[in-house]
Amino acid sequence: MLRYQSALAPSLQIAFTSIEQGNLALHVPDDRDAVLLRRHGLERGLGLGETRFTYMDQVHSADVVSVDGPPAASDIATCDALVSPSALEPLAVMVADCVPVVFAGITGSGAISAVAHAGRRGLLDGILSNTVARMESHGATRLEAWIGPSICGSCYEVPAHMAEESENLRPGITCATRWGSTGLDLPGEARRELELLGVSVTASGVCTLENEDYFSYRRDPDTGRLAGLVWSGK
Known part of the structure; x- marks a missing residue:
């Protein structure tokens, strides 16, 4: 698991899980009860006790939802970014090749946090x-x-x-793959966009297809999902 701490809001902890923590998604071929047990084990292991991460129903949109309090189990937001205005709600984003982005920041009254799922479509449409x-x-x-x-x-x-299409919308996003075909640099474009917006960016530099410690949809369409997480360590 990759772990980080916010410099702006030191109480906020950031992490990206790996295959070691197992699949955390309910929409892939896996046993639902096993996934829920993994989620709860992760939460307890990170010191959250019985507090749960808030997940999304991700649909490759540019839609953002603000959350204030834990949702009911049957009330999962359909969107591709979550914002906790007080940073009190633990947030999660799940991916397996798409770009997971975790945010932390400060307001006049304290910390703020967010997570975003930046797949190709969402990135082009402005999710970040x-x-x-x-x-x-x-x-x-x-x-x-x-x-x-x-x-x-x-x-x-x-x-x-x-x-x-992608280059027309985001000049500079195209690149060459290592075997010479046309590719897209999604994490690179995510970094450029965020820095232009004045956001301080740290990139893991990990490629999910190259590194078998992480889930990759391109490697295996039936794979699980890793999670990008932000929570208050208090």
């Missing part, structure tokens, strides 16, 4: 800018972001028409 804008609407004055394990541009091959 929307997340920053939502955090700023809640009073954020300074922000940090961590880009977790995701497929790198050297491994993310896409068809020519997809590359052309």
Whole structure:
């Protein structure tokens, strides 16, 4: 597990899980009870006790939802970013090649946190800018972001028409894969966008396809999902 701590809001802890923590997604081929046990074991291991992470129903959108209090088990938000205006709600984002981004920051009254799922579509449509804008609407004055394990541009091959559309929307996002075909550099574009927005960025530099310690949809379409997490360690 990759672990970080916020410099702006030192009480906030950030982590990205690996295969060692197991699949944390309910929408992939796995036993539901086993997944829930893994989630609860992770929460207890991180010192949260019976407090639960808030997850999303991720749909490759640019939609952001603010959360204030734990949701009911049947009330999972359909969106691709979550913001906790007080940073009191533990938040989670799940990926297996897409870009997981975890945010921490400060407002006039304390800390603020967020997580975002930046797949190709969501990244092109502005999920990261929307997340920053939502955090700023809640009073954020300074922000940090961590880009977790995701497929790198050297491994993310896409068809020519997809590359052309992406380049038209985000000049500089296209690249060459290591075998010479057309690719997209999603984590690189995520970093560029965030830095232009004034966000301090730390990138893990881990490619999920190259590193078998992490789940990769391109390696195995039936794979599990890793989680990007933010919570208050108090």
